Amino acid sequence: MALVPKKTKRIPDGAVLVLLCLLSIALMTVWVREGDSGILHDVRAVFGTVMAPFQQVGSLASSPIREVGNYSENAGMNANDIMELKAENEELRASAIRLEEYRQESERLQKLLELKDVYNLEAVGARVIGWSTDSWNRVITINKGSSANLTAGMPVMNANGLIGQTESVSLNSSTVRLITDERSGVAVFLQESRTEGVLTGSYDGLLYLQFIPLDIKVDIGNSIITSGAGGVYPKGIPVGEVVAVELYPNDVYQTIVVKPVTRVANYEEVLVLTGHESEIAPNYNAVPQTGNTGTEDGADGADTDTGAGEDGDTSQSMRLGRYGVLGGRWTAPWEIREPTYFS
Amino acid sequence: MGNQRTNILFIVIGSLAAVLLQVIVAPNIAIRGVVPNCVLVFSVVIAIYNNRTLSCSLGFVLGIVFDLLSSGPIGVMPLVLCVLAYSVSSLNKDMFSGGWVVEVLLLLVASLLGELLYGALLNIVGYDIHFANSLINRILPSAVFDAAFGLVVFPLLNRFSQQQRKEIPTLKGKLR
CATH class of the missing domain: 2.40.10.350 (Rod shape-determining protein MreC, domain 2)
Structure with missing residues (x-):
């Protein structure tokens, strides 16, 4: 009796396609239904933790390229641009002196009005280790996660201003959706x-x-x-x-x-605001206004501590006082607008 | 048997390389938020010279990895790459005897269709995608970027492609 080799049953190509498509649709359905947390979100968080070192490598490797980009951008300036920048610098210096006057004036006025503290910000410094891997989302990845007490939904900013908010958090990294994203x-x-x-x-x-x-x-x-x-x-x-x-x-x-106010390419270190309180209790009726201001808010001065050491360590928790990064380029709103004069 | 093993090895190493490129290189060469899709490029290239089941399965796996890397919904890219790889793999292999120009053109069309499908699926899962804006600012630039990326990648894959071509029975071969 001759042995006939067994024919292996091969799954039709079409069946494989249908099966994988159904699986993909099932994944999408689960993703949509599980909302902000669930097994797929957990898997992504674990995957994010695993891939974070690779993203960091990419970020480190590309930093010289970004520097070259910035340099070439600056090198392209002509004499007129430099003159304009110098003039702008002078104006800004004058403005800074004026603003300091306004700040001190505001401090005094607020003491008179006995306004409560407006903000009480706490922040954690983090480094940007990755950018969006697809064209449909404008996100960045930072090197701090749940181990630094970060949670989803925390505001993220740098010295210039607001960047976005944390969207997903894994152990040692978090994804921040930028304010420039269509869904922000x-x-x-x-x-x-x-x-x-x-x-x-x-x-x-x-x-x-x-x-x-x-x-x-x-x-x-x-x-x-x-x-x-x-x-x-x-x-x-x-x-x-x-x-x-x-x-x-x-x-x-x-x-x-x-x-x-900020360019994505310039994001290197960011601050994640881990706690802020808004306790606005001004008595507007008591303020005789002659200026162009509407609501009055603000408080006294603030100590600044960016938390970044000389070695670039941004890990320590920072207390920003009431206004955040004073001394940097971020200033509280009351410092910029025209002062309110009291009769 | 030896060739098949080499092929599998190439696919595994190539897939890892594509994922690493997507994580490390792609975000850093993005232009105005448009990021090349290395995973899509690799899936299409593999689909050109392999059977439908393998191409489709690889597309699915790479799609899941891509979705896990990105911040979009999970399951969209696997579906896109499955369909795309299956379609490309179903094309007549004689098409590609013309050389890399046809391959790059195919990549351009595949990327265009892939991004369109991705955008449409995002809309289905609840993203507010404006078609005209996304076509101009996302889909078309992405397709061009992917094709340009393919131009760089194809010479690297040329050796593999030539080896695969020899194994594909062409119509000319049959006539002889």
């Missing part, structure tokens, strides 16, 4: 007019300020700061400045384009 939205107000709106990201990397009525005067260069509404971001963090205002006759609101 920040409650803000125009610093000059104190009009509240919502700042959303876009595909082109710019921000759009929404829900500003047509009768509100908005000028190019107006500063945008967080309003504190919603409770996610503390009040008074700079977000951007107006670069274009478009008015269409049939629109209810203005179309306002805002340039973020």
Whole structure:
């Protein structure tokens, strides 16, 4: 009796495709249904922890390239640009002196008004170790996670202003969704007019300020700061400045384009705000106003401690006082706007 | 048998390299937020010279890894790469006797379709995707970027491709 070799049954190609497609759809369904936490989120967190060192390698390897990019950007400046920058520097120095006067004045006035502390910020410094691996999400990865008591939803900023908020947290790394992402939205107000709106990201990397009525005067260069509404971001963090205002006759609101105060390429170290309280209790009626200000908030001076040692260690927890990074480029809103005069 | 083992080894090493490239290199060469999709490029290249089951399965695995790396929903990229790899693998292999130009063009079209499908699926799972904006700012630049990335990668894979070509029975071969 001759032995006939057994024919191995081969699964049809189409069946494999259908099976894998169904599996993918099942994964998507589970992902959508499990919301903000679940097994797939946990798997991603573990995967994030494993991949964090590789991302760090990439970040370290690419830092010279980014430096070259910055250098070439600066090298491209002509004499006029340098002159303009020098002039701007002079103006800023003068402005800084003036602002210091306003700060001290504000301190005195607030003592008179017995305003409570507005903010009580605590922050953890972190390094950026990775950027988005796909084109559809504008996120960064930082080297601090749940081991540093970070949780999802914490505001993230650098010395210039707001960057975004933590979205997913693993043991030693976290993903931060940037405010320039299409799915980001920040409650803000125009610093000059104190009009509240919502700042959303876009595909082109710019921000759009929404829900500003047509009768509100908005000028190019107006500063945008967080309003504190919603409770996610503390009040008074700079977000951007107006670069274009478009008015269409049939629109209810203005179309306002805002340039973020920070560039993604410049993110190296960031601060994650682990705790902030808003205890605004001003008595507005008691303040006789002659200036252009609406709400009055603020408090006295603040100590600054960025927590980053000389060796670049940003691990220690920082207490930013009430206003965050004073002495850096971030200043509280009351320091920038015109002072309120009392009769 | 030896060739098959070499092929599997190549796919495993290539997949690891593609994932590492996606993590380490791709984010750092992004232009205005557009990141090349190394995983997609590798899946398409493998699908050109391999059977549908293998290509489809590899696409699924690489898709899951890609989704775990990104911050989007999990399950979208596996579906995209499965369908894409299966479709590319189903094409007549004689098409690719013309050389790398056809391969890069195919990669461009595959990337375009892949990103379109990805965007559509994101919309289904609840992302607010504006079609016109995403087409201009995401899909088209990504496809071009992937094709450009493919131009760099193809010479590296050329040796492998040539080896695979010899194993593919072409129509000319049959006529002779």
